[in-house]
Amino acid sequence: MQTILITGATSGIGLALAQIYQQQGARLILIGRRPLETLSDPLFSSDVYCQADLAQPDCHLTIDRWLAEHQLEAIDLVVHNAGIGWVGGTDEHAPADISEMLQVNLKAPIAITHQLFKRLERAGGKVAFVSSVVSQLPLSKFGVYVASKAALDGFARSLAVEWRGRVQVQILHPGATNTAMHEKVGTEEAVYSKYPSAESVAAKMERSLRRNKRHVAIGFANKMIRGLSLTVPNLLEKVMRPKPAASGPNQVTPHVVVTGGADGIGAAVAKRYAAEGQQITILDVDDARGEAIIAELGDGAAFINVDLSRPESVEKAVQELGSRPVITTLVNNAGISSAGKFEELPLDQMLSVIDINLVGAIQLTTRLLAEKRLVVGHQQVYLSSLSKYVGYPGAAVYSASKDGLAAFARTIQTAAIADGRVTTVFPGPTRTAHARRYSPDNSREEKRMPPEAVADAVFEGAQAKRRFVFPGAGAKVFAIFGRLAPRLAERAMKSTIYDKL
Ligand SMILES: NC(=O)c1ccc[n+]([C@@H]2O[C@H](COP(=O)([O-])OP(=O)(O)OC[C@H]3O[C@@H](n4cnc5c(N)ncnc54)[C@H](OP(=O)(O)O)[C@@H]3O)[C@@H](O)[C@H]2O)c1
Structure with a gap:
């Protein structure tokens, strides 16, 4: 039986992935920030659910304590799925929200991976990072989000080389998915309801997680987008860059x-x-x-x-x-x-x-x-x-x-x-x-x-x-x-x- 830990398992892609693995009979460890009593899905019980707020700098220690209490000394698969989004001009992004985003999307996965190394190594396991297809796109309305996911890519890339032969490292790049993430950042339902469902994306992710490929874009369209973003990055920038509104100042002291x-x-x-x-x-x-x-x-x-x-x-x-x-x-x-x-x-x-x-x-x-x-x-x-x-x-x-x-x-x-x-x-x-x-x-x-x-x-x-x-x-x-x-x-x-x- 596989022991699988998923962060951000209370909603969206993480929840759908947890449901797939439950049907397969895995021993689940589900991480979320909400109290257990507020979770209605029968998937969640005190034996499976670990409440840990990844916005807290000691979240990795909370998870470690929970695992020790439940005598879980080896983990086959860790899926770093929890993430938060934000949409708007970078100059409108408040300092506290920037810190929270980089903590949840980047520092928490690094800290948890560090804490879980021995458990992963014991199982000869795998750590997977849920990045995004936008990680290599210069999208001005998601500046900090893009930075958090690109940093995750960079971390995972070097870690994969370091851990080769001991723990597998994989990076998954889903694209736009119909989940609560969009509602949380204020996108209109009419927009995000057109995206593929969390269940279909999670099913593709589960198939990818069975493979050894290091980077996987989820779905055909995202494979195309990622391919373009890697092979012709400059062309994409040219297409996306708005024309400068005005030229530089004439009389300002440099x-x-x-x-x-x-x-x-x-x-x-x-x-x-x-x-x-x-x-x-x-x-x-x-x-x-x-x-x-x-x-x-x-x-x-x-x-x-x-x-x-x-x-x-x-x-x-x-x-x-x-x-x-x-x-x-x-x-x-x-x-x-x-x-x-x-x-x-x-x-x-x-x-x-x-x-x-x-x-x-x-x-x-x-x-x-x-x-x-x-x-x-x-x-x-x-x-x-x-x-x-x-x-x-x-x-x-x-x-x-x-x-x-x-x-x-x-x-x-x-x-x-x-x-x-x-x-x-x-x-x-x-x-x-x-x-x-x-x-x-x-x-x-x-x-x-x-x-x-x-x-x-x-x-x-x-x-x-x-x-x-x-x-x-x-x-x-x-x-x-x-x-x-x-x-x-x-x-x-x-x-x-x-x-x-
Ligand atoms: N949806 C998309 O279009 C899309 C596209 C590409 C990549 N992704 C990535 O896919 C992953 C899953 O996103 P999703 O679309 O499924 O979004 P979602 O439905 O909002 O799920 C995100 C999960 O992360 C959890 N989470 C957020 N902050 C947390 C914190 N401080 N501590 C613990 N858990 C926290 C959420 O908990 P709550 O339920 O309590 O909010 C939720 O369980 C994210 O990494 C996201 O960046 C999403």
Whole structure:
């Protein structure tokens, strides 16, 4: 008998999937946020149902306790299905709702997977992530949702390489389905009632879950959409991008805000823009280094302390930016990493990577858009990573954060609200303290690109309004290699990084 755990089993696709597995005689573990007494379906009983609110950061521990109480030491299949949606302009998405979405859709599945590793390994089991066909689409009305699902894809991709031979990893991409999710975000019934039923989608998902294929788009139309989104992403962006409403300002003093500008690539970028006579504000958590860099940059430069992992700190920084000139260029550069085998790394450390690299960048950008601190025609620059193209076994959560950031950037690019330009940068190994700290092997450090060269590529790419920048010939070659032969690229990453950990 298979032991199967499904999150978000109280409604929609999760409930329909649970019903299928119950008919097959599986031992079910159903996770939901609602109290058991409120659930009318006979499927739910105290022996099967674990109440855990995935919006809570300790949800994985609640589930772990429940499993221990029920003496469940091995699990054959975990389906991370719970998710929440949101529709609207990214600048209208409230900070608390953004945090909740990234917690439920991304951080909870990461935390639960981490907690359940041993139980999955004991069973030689499988972990499946319910992503979405929109994860690779630059849909401006679902910016944070797209980022959460793209990050989940990136995480699962690298985890699959790490766990090969021990626990299978699969990513499912359903498309629009007739479930309560649409009602919850305020879509009219006349629209979502036309979508396929949860039962038919769950039946297809169950068939896919029996296969070993890593990525499965659910249904023919979604296979086509996903195929297009992967093979001709630029064409889709061209089709989807609304025309900019107005060109850039003529009389505004250029003012560049660089997050994580106290060190590494951020500091080099700040210096590069300052060399062009642009005013700089550095946002960083490191007071001493931040102050030292602005002293180097001279008059007009400013430093604002921010801890991007704390929304209240981001809000304070946004308010402080109110006394600076309007922003012409925002460089979302701040990032940390956490390198090691996923199941061995401390969970808190990995979730901080998501909080700083992804949640913080999204919170800052959305608040600046909402406060109209970014001028019409402004430039946004996002420092993603080459890992978007080649995967990053040994830093699966870092990889998630950078995939999510690149996906968010694309949704901003297609959003009329941004009314600016977006450049996403995919640096490869760079000679910074960051790389030194997280690399398993620093013997070839001199081969890494100097941060000043990355800064030049950022500046020139942004000036030329390029959508994507790959600093250096090596990064370009690897990105092409990763796109044409993703499995080979992952294998190369595994042997050069993961196997040396
Ligand atoms: N519907 C679509 O068009 C569509 C398309 C592509 C992908 N997906 C994905 O498919 C998955 C299932 O969605 P669905 O369409 O079946 O939506 P749904 O009917 O709203 O089901 C979502 C499930 O997640 C649960 N959930 C939400 N927040 C939670 C929390 N904080 N803690 C625990 N459980 C929580 C919900 O609980 P409650 O019942 O208490 O709300 C519900 O059981 C999601 O990951 C979604 O992103 C859906």
